């Protein structure tokens with residue numbers, strides 16, 4: 564008897580966005596006339612620089628052709644210039660343009676791991692790393708961090724416990740999504756030393772590089788001893804506020820890694836031609852476009868930090884960078900609170916959509932009372948959203 568074809572176990576284990584269900588509820592709530600403040604997604608609300616659209620209008624090529632698989636020459640040179648501007652030396656042959664930082668991360672995982680090899684990550688971590696790991700068929704090995712020290716790294720011995728014969732790489736996000744943590748020179752040195760000692764690749768996702776408010780940002784590329792093991796993963800999305808352009812990059816001094824990324828790139832032919840051209844002016848004059856965005860997010864970070872002080876029972880720290888914070892709530896199950904907040908609660912016909920932090924942890928039971936907030940609203944809306952959360956916590960805990 565013929566059995567029906569069935570999908571792969573990889574397809575079955577692929578996670579759906581942990582926020583999808585809540586987002587659908589938010590839409591339903593809006594239809595009921597409730598204003599929903601979105602603190603759940605990392606999509607900046609600011610307008611994109613007009614130079615992007617002007618460049619697109621002026622392209623004037625008669626044929627919209629494939630770009631070379633590693634990227635268009637002007638885009639590669641613009642990335643090189645941008646990196647030079649932030650103190651990182653790469654030449655064009657050490658860079659492959661990717662479809663967002665997302666593709667860069669998938670290429671990096673595929674380049675260094677065989678099936679079920681392991682990559683060390685620090686949890687809570689950017690939840691899509693789970694999806695990338697499923698696509699690449701690699702296993703993420705989480706090292707738990709704690710809110711009590713603002714999600715900074717644990718001791719070297721603690722990290723080392725998670726390294727085994729299958730470990731191929733350490734993946735750090737600096738500054739971090741979801742925590743806003745920026746690793747100090749000492750923390751980075753310890754990671755670099757571990758990568759050297761255990762002969763691991765060190766992948767560094769630095770898409771929030773410029774969003775550093777209090778702490779100095781240091782790239783892993785500034786550690787010469789790791790030169791041949793470091794892989795930089797980067798993107799225009801956040802710093803230039805062009806998330807929809809989908810332009811990222813994988814860069815490394817390791818020629819084998821870049822050649823592998825190039826071959827993966829050949830298989831998908833190329834990254835969108837128009838968008839590659841549209842980001843060239845941004846990469847060539849980063850200060851002009853990045854600074855105003857970062858200044859706005861600094862103000863927002865300050866407002867969130869100050870306003871959190873007025874909410875009883877909340878655990879928080881001062882995020883040093885990016886535009887997120889993970890906070891502890893005075894509830895047993897933040898997932899349930901977030902669902903109730905969007906499904907049932909309102910204050911003067913307004914409510915808030917927040918991201919339960921459980922989706923950012925791989926270890927079951929971790930982050931149960933935590934949520935992530937993204938600072939993607941203006942200052943007044945941020946203040947109002949936090950006020951609504953405060954009223955909601957009072958109501959929820961009286962239930």
Ligand SMILES: Cc1ncc(COP(=O)(O)O)c(C=O)c1O
Pocket residue numbers: 605662663664665666689736739740768770797798799800806809810811
């Ligand atoms: C830490 C981190 N890395 C990578 C990405 C991927 O972004 P993109 O594919 O738009 O470059 C994101 C997006 O939110 C992110 O937060």
